[in-house]
Amino acid sequence: MEEWKIDEMYDLIQQMHHLADELKKKAGGIQAVERNLDRILASIKMLELNVCDVKDVI
Amino acid sequence: MSKDHHIFWNPIIETLPPEKLQALQLKKFRRILTWAYNKSPFYRRLYQGAGLEPGDIKSLEDIRKIPKIEKGMMREVQQREPFPYGDMLAVPIEQVTAFRQTSGTSGIPVYQADTCQDWEWFSECWCYILYAHGYRSTDRVFIPFGYNIFVAFWAGHYAAEKLGCEVVPGGILDTQARILKMKELKCTAFMATPTYVLGMADAAKSKMGIDPAKDLYIEKITCAGEPGASIPTTKKRMEEAWGAKVYDHIGATEIGAWSYECTEQPGGLHVNEAFFLVEIEDLETGQLITEPGKEGKMVITAFDRMAKPCIRFDAMDVIHWANFQCDCGRTFRIIDGGVVGRADDITKVKGVLLAPTAIEEVIRSLSELGNEYEVVVSKRGDIDDILLKVEILPGKEGEREYILARLKDQLRVKTNLGYKIEVHPYGSLPRYEVKAKRFKDMRKKGG
Numbered sequence: 001m002e003e004w005k006i007d008e009m010y011d012l013i014q015q016m017h018h019l020a021d022e023l024k025k026k027a028g029g030i031q032a033v034e035r036n037l038d039r040i041l042a043s044i045k046m047l048e049l050n051v052c053d054v055k056d057v058i
Numbered sequence: 059m060s061k062d063h064h065i066f067w068n069p070i071i072e073t074l075p076p077e078k079l080q081a082l083q084l085k086k087f088r089r090i091l092t093w094a095y096n097k098s099p100f101y102r103r104l105y106q107g108a109g110l111e112p113g114d115i116k117s118l119e120d121i122r123k124i125p126k127i128e129k130g131m132m133r134e135v136q137q138r139e140p141f142p143y144g145d146m147l148a149v150p151i152e153q154v155t156a157f158r159q160t161s162g163t164s165g166i167p168v169y170q171a172d173t174c175q176d177w178e179w180f181s182e183c184w185c186y187i188l189y190a191h192g193y194r195s196t197d198r199v200f201i202p203f204g205y206n207i208f209v210a211f212w213a214g215h216y217a218a219e220k221l222g223c224e225v226v227p228g229g230i231l232d233t234q235a236r237i238l239k240m241k242e243l244k245c246t247a248f249m250a251t252p253t254y255v256l257g258m259a260d261a262a263k264s265k266m267g268i269d270p271a272k273d274l275y276i277e278k279i280t281c282a283g284e285p286g287a288s289i290p291t292t293k294k295r296m297e298e299a300w301g302a303k304v305y306d307h308i309g310a311t312e313i314g315a316w317s318y319e320c321t322e323q324p325g326g327l328h329v330n331e332a333f334f335l336v337e338i339e340d341l342e343t344g345q346l347i348t349e350p351g352k353e354g355k356m357v358i359t360a361f362d363r364m365a366k367p368c369i370r371f372d373a374m375d376v377i378h379w380a381n382f383q384c385d386c387g388r389t390f391r392i393i394d395g396g397v398v399g400r401a402d403d404i405t406k407v408k409g410v411l412l413a414p415t416a417i418e419e420v421i422r423s424l425s426e427l428g429n430e431y432e433v434v435v436s437k438r439g440d441i442d443d444i445l446l447k448v449e450i451l452p453g454k455e456g457e458r459e460y461i462l463a464r465l466k467d468q469l470r471v472k473t474n475l476g477y478k479i480e481v482h483p484y485g486s487l488p489r490y491e492v493k494a495k496r497f498k499d500m501r502k503k504g505g
Contacts, residue, residue: 004069004070006070038174039174041175042173042174042175042177042178043178045175045178045179046178046179046182049179049182049332049333049362050068050070050071050182051070053082053085053086053332054070054071054074054082056085057074057078057081057082057085058070058074058078
């Protein structure tokens with residue numbers, strides 16, 4: 001399992017999630033920002049399902 | 059066992075050792091259970107009524123304590139607010155971005171709510187499927203599907219785009235226009251129900267003088283909606299008609315796309331056990347079946363569908379675990395031969411259990427018979443009658459007696475039942491584009 005850098009990927013995905021959340025807080029109701037962030041967060045969720053969920057069972 | 063990671067959409071998950079996969083399943087089951095308990099009034103009522111809280115689930119065995127849900131409950135809950143989904147909904151209604159519904163073949167349709175994230179997830183499930191079927195960014199994929207309220211190939215479309223394929227939406231084009239477009243664009247793959255895969259090939263040959271196996275460029279076909287692609291004789295017919303590999307997958311509107319064949323085609327379908335928990339229960343006792351080869355009813359949980367969670371859903375699909383491994387390297391368990399039938403379709407006729415798929419397997423094994431057929435079970439006094447309507451291919455009518463004798467013989471061997479057989483003119487039985495309705499049990503209608 002060591003060939004995949006799961007810990008590093010996990011950290012980067014969490015950073016992406018945090019960044020998207022922070023940006024959403026600063027969106028000030030601009031729909032063009034908020035709605036695109038919803039799509040980005042949905043994609044980040046797929047990364048979490050594919051990588052982050054596995055981190056503590058591997 | 060191959061460990062070529064290029065054959066997996068996600069090699070981390072698809073090759074997890076079984077004990078780690080089980081740990082992942084328990085973690086994800088507890089997460090969706092907690093979500094549903096906290097966010098969905100329906101689930102909270104259900105679990106409180108059973109005296110359970112999410113914290114009570116500490117092992118995979120404990121999951122058996124959680125009440126199951128059935129389609130009837132989904133229909134009933136739709137009478138409640140918020141319209142039109144009812145209080146199974148676990149998100150504010152304004153977060154719902156997609157509506158789909160079931161076909162309603164077994165009653166009032168069930169409405170399915172999905173958020174933007176749920177829809178991304180449905181496509182992600184399909185990415186596992188299409189990648190396992192060999193779809194790559196070099197493929198041009200035709201979707202001969204009337205994009206509408208039924209989920210069918212919507213997620214297949216988005217998943218193909220996500221894989222980097224070029225997607226051609228067949229939409230409202232008629233069958234002949236679709237065939238011409240596939241030929242013009244040299245499409246390499248398409249997705250359809252087995253009935254339509256065969257119907258398109260028939261139309262191409264009989265109405266257009268096009269032989270799909272020679273004149274088109276299709277290399278792979280992904281099937282859904284019916285069991286045909288897991289019935290060897292039907293799969294063979296499709297593969298011969300198109301000169302392409304045919305792959306099966308299984309999914310449902312209210313569940314998601316939970317199972318798929320891989321290119322090794324071991325004779326069954328892998329269950330995506332990282333995204334779904336599949337339990338098989340004995341049809342009569344309800345006991346959990348873990349051993350291979352014993353048929354039972356599927357109870358399924360989708361771990362990551364959030365707007366309208368699907369937790370321990372009694373799907374009525376009859377399946378069994380395979381007693382063989384697959385050489386592809388995936389550790390996901392295999393269901394042997396796909397969905398064998400539905401618990402509400404497998405019916406007793408003359409005291410014998412009859413699965414409609416067994417009849418299809420026999421009909422499609424006789425090359426002189428057309429693709430279409432119809433089975434009508436009725437009752438005359440106390441006696442069940444089975445009428446089987448078939449078509450003999452043009453040019454083969456002279457062999458009628460020989461064909462019917464073989465058909466009767468093989469039906470008796472495969473199903474232990476006798477049939478009254480009617481031969482109908484070729485092309486006269488109903489043709490279907492989506493889900494075929496070939497099995498009619500008139501006894502259930504009091505007829």
